[in-house]
Amino acid sequence: MGITLRDVAARADVSVATASRALQKPAMVSTATRERVQQAVDELGYSPNRSARTLITGRTGVLGVVVPDLLNPFYPALLKGAQERARHHGVQLLLADAEETPEGELPLVRTLAPQVDGILLCSPRMGAKELDAAARLTRIALVNRTHTYLEAVAPNALSGVRGALRHLRSLEHRRIGVVGGPARSWSEGRRRRTIARAADELDVEVVDVGHFAPTVEGGRAAAESVLVLELGAVLVYNDVMAIGLLAALRESGFRVPQDISIVGWDDIESAAVTDPPLSTIRVPRREMGAAAIDALVEDPAAHQDGLTWRFESAFVARGSTGRARRAGD
Amino acid sequence: MGITLRDVAARADVSVATASRALQKPAMVSTATRERVQQAVDELGYSPNRSARTLITGRTGVLGVVVPDLLNPFYPALLKGAQERARHHGVQLLLADAEETPEGELPLVRTLAPQVDGILLCSPRMGAKELDAAARLTRIALVNRTHTYLEAVAPNALSGVRGALRHLRSLEHRRIGVVGGPARSWSEGRRRRTIARAADELDVEVVDVGHFAPTVEGGRAAAESVLVLELGAVLVYNDVMAIGLLAALRESGFRVPQDISIVGWDDIESAAVTDPPLSTIRVPRREMGAAAIDALVEDPAAHQDGLTWRFESAFVARGSTGRARRAGD
DNA sequence: CGCCATGCTGCAAACGATTGCACGCGGACG
DNA sequence: CGTCCGCGTGCAATCGTTTGCAGCATGGCG
Known part of the structure; x- marks a missing residue:
């Protein structure tokens, strides 16, 4: 790592300043010089010391x-x-x-x-x-x-939520549970509002299932409330929770989607390989x-x-x- | 970001050198000075410019x-x-x-x-x-x-493989398929050798199912061979493939684990939430x-x-x- | 032929920290 | 009381690069 601009300059027989310029502001030096410097760089395998540059320019890259x-x-x-x-x-x-x-x-x-x-x-x-x-x-x-x-x-959640609700409505669902994430989370608030708006548009009823941890366990925990509320369809805060919910429902003897429909959110990789594969709102x-x-x-x-x-x-x-x-x- | 060691030194009424030492080699300065410097640092909210240090010491952190x-x-x-x-x-x-x-x-x-x-x-x-x-x-x-x-x-794969084979043997499996990953992969070779060794020890037969891409699709692709070979148990190169295989077998009407036992490898997060949850070799x-x-x-x-x-x-x-x-x- | 603009180049001063060296002061020891 | 030792401190060089400024040609124009 010992090769500095000095070495390059020496080899190209120019000053350090010129060498620097040949590399940084090619327009400022003559073609001949630029080529000589470039050749020296190649031959020596020079690579600039970023710290030195950063020290001056203030940009770290x-x-x-x-x-x-x-x-x-x-x-x-x-x-x-x-x-x-x-x-x-x-x-x-x-x-x-x-x-x-x-x-x-x-x-x-x-x-x-x-x-x-x-x-x-x-x-x-x-x-x-x-x-x-x-x-x-x-x-x-x-x-x-x-x-x-x-x-x-x-x-922009609206398009996805709209798609999900429309899809559920076309399957004769009118009452849709919403399994929420952490109550104080920024995106939870946003998502709730978007759901409310879309539900309003599409004339479906939204039932609040409550707030749960955004984990597999959180999803599992939501199962009981989902069953108590006798929901036929739920929209879950994220796929991870949806996967937990799916597992818990299955263990309680309920079939998805025959008994209950589940829609996840995010479209994480594993959403495609659950059984059944998870319908979800894809976030790019x-x-x-x-x-x-x-x-x-x-x-x-x-x-x-x-x-x-x-x-x-x-x-x-x-x-x-x-x-x-x-x-x- | 304008606060430099200079400023600190000035405020503590010492030289830049002493300020530097107070922070880097506390043993070299007197307690009184060290405290004065520290106080100046705190008051000014000084944080060292890493590039400058890197330039000298050669360590980037x-x-x-x-x-x-x-x-x-x-x-x-x-x-x-x-x-x-x-x-x-x-x-x-x-x-x-x-x-x-x-x-x-x-x-x-x-x-x-x-x-x-x-x-x-x-x-x-x-x-x-x-x-x-x-x-x-x-x-x-x-x-x-x-x-x-x-x-x-x-x-160290041996312990895990040994555990898996022992487990399968206790379930009366004697003929175990091995679904391999990419043929040229370093870990594929290693894993194969380890399996051979453990199989030898435990007196079970190993059947090579072939090499497949280390993806869900690769796992799916392996299903056909697994069925053709009439295997009752397979050890798969990794969990992702095992998940694919699981899905493909299910789609072909086979039940896991009743018809076929599957052991994955790695214990990725989603291995625990498949249906059925995946038995696997955990890699820490x-x-x-x-x-x-x-x-x-x-x-x-x-x-x-x-x-x-x-x-x-x-x-x-x-x-x-x-x-x-x-x-x- | 003289003047000026223009294009390249080099000198040298930064950037902010670290560190070898030398200096001064005090105490300990003879 | 003199010498020496050692601790704490400051001076100044250094790291590798960028960049303002000045100098030197060269070429064009009047």
């Missing part, structure tokens, strides 16, 4: 990504999209797991901020005040969340990850308005939804 | 992690473990996805190398020559793979990720011998394995 929990199956696809896009932009990704502690998020941003050009906050649990603080430290983009002046990438996670990186890389001039990028979600009909046992259920 | 595919459910848990450990060591993680292209791995290492203190290569597809080249660029640790002089973290991915980071952070003096850290795998009995229809199947 690295973006941070904070996810609440790497084990949450929602994030891998998002990371994949982000990573592809980052590579495309010639930028690296610094990964951090907030370990589901909302109080931990801001400190995390604090340590990350000096080392990156911007941070992607995925479904941050932190409050508005903390977001403000974060934004003061570095450029921020949000996923699955909006905040007045910050750039954000979020799904990969595209969202990619868009978020674009937002961070782009000229901060557009930062002004704090654009929100909306991604259409769509209902995906699979095997977990079927005709209501009693019409109107 | 960042480790690279290269995974073949972020969407492969094997890796999230591994990343989680790595990330936890990295944070514990005060080190950051640079994430890179090789996008399943073996030729892409070395270039990736090349771009990563100058920016990191070491790289974690997860299940690298590259050959021995490329690994040598990589090792020349930076410190390397391997996961799921060994290479003479490199530090590596790999599962999180611990492996953590150990790999430890290996990279530790004093490179131990680098000499290229230690391999073995992690015990263990068979996990769930619902996909049952008594053989005909004893000896």
Whole structure:
């Protein structure tokens, strides 16, 4: 790793300054010089020391990504999209797991901020005040969340919910249970409102099943309420919970979709391979990850308005939804 | 971000050198000075500019992690473990996805190398020559793979395989199909050998079902051969494939475990929530990720011998394995 | 033929931290 | 009381790159 610009300059018989310019601002040097420098670079296998450049320019060429929990199956696809896009932009990704502690998020941003050009906050649990603080430290983009002046990438749930409800209605369901996620979660609130709106449009009744942990266990826990309420169809906060619910219902001797129809949310990978495969509302996670990186890389001039990028979600009909046992259920 | 060591030094009324020492080598300064500097740091909210330090010391405080595919459910848990450990060591993680292209791995290492203190290569597809080249660029640790002089973290498959075969034998299975992964994969070879050895010990017959893609589709594709060979029990290269196989068998009207027993491998999260839940050989991915980071952070003096850290795998009995229809199947 | 604009190039000063070296001061010891 | 030792501190060089400024040609134009 000992080859510096000095060496290159010496070999090309120019000054360090010229060598630097030949590489950074090719237009500023003559063609002949540029070629000589380039040749020296190739021969020596020179690669610039990023820290030195960063020290001057203040840009690190690295973006941070904070996810609440790497084990949450929602994030891998998002990371994949982000990573592809980052590579495309010639930028690296610094990964951090907030370990589901909302109080931990801001400190995390604090340590990350000096080392990156911007941070992607995925479904941050932190409050508005903390977001403000974060934004003061570095450029921020949000996923699955909006905040007045910050750039954000979020799904447009309406299309998907509409599709799901329409589908259920066509199967004679009129009374649809909603299994909620954590009560205080930002997306829970949003999703509820969207469901209410779509249900209103489509004239179906929404029954609140309650709030549950966004885990397989949480889904299992919802089973009892679902049965007590004698629901024929439920829309679940996310696929992981839907999978838990599916398992619990099966264990209680209920058949899906013959007895109960289940619609999940997110379309995580395993939703397609459950038995029956899960009907769900697909959220384009990969595209969202990619868009978020674009937002961070782009000229901060557009930062002004704090654009929100909306991604259409769509209902995906699979095997977990079927005709209501009693019409109107 | 404008606060430099200079400012701190000025406020504490010491030289920059002393300020630096107060923070880096506390033993070198008097208690009074150290406290004054610390106070200045706190009041100003100073945080050191890493690039400047890196420029001098050559250490970036960042480790690279290269995974073949972020969407492969094997890796999230591994990343989680790595990330936890990295944070514990005060080190950051640079994430890179090789996008399943073996030729892409070395270039990736090349771009990563100058920016990191070491790289974690997860299940690298590259050959021995490329690994040598990589090792020349930076410190390397391997996961799921060994290479003479490199530090590596790999599962000890024997215990798990032994458990699985013993379990199957206790259910009267004597003839066990092995659904293989990609023929040229390093771990495929290893797993095959381990299976052969354990089968030998336990006196069960191993039937080769062939090689398939390590995906749900690959697992589905294996179904036909499994049926043709009239197998009563199969051990599958990984859980993802096992899930595919499970689905395909079900669709063909076969019941698991009544007709066929299936054992997966890895114990990914979704293995526990299939129907029936998948019996599998657990690989401690999180611990492996953590150990790999430890290996990279530790004093490179131990680098000499290229230690391999073995992690015990263990068979996990769930619902996909049952008594053989005909004893000896 | 002279002047000026223009295009390349080099000098040298940054950037913010770390670290070898030297200096001064005090106490301990002879 | 003199010498020496050692601790704590500051000076200044250094890491590798970028960049403002100035200098030097060269070529075009009047």
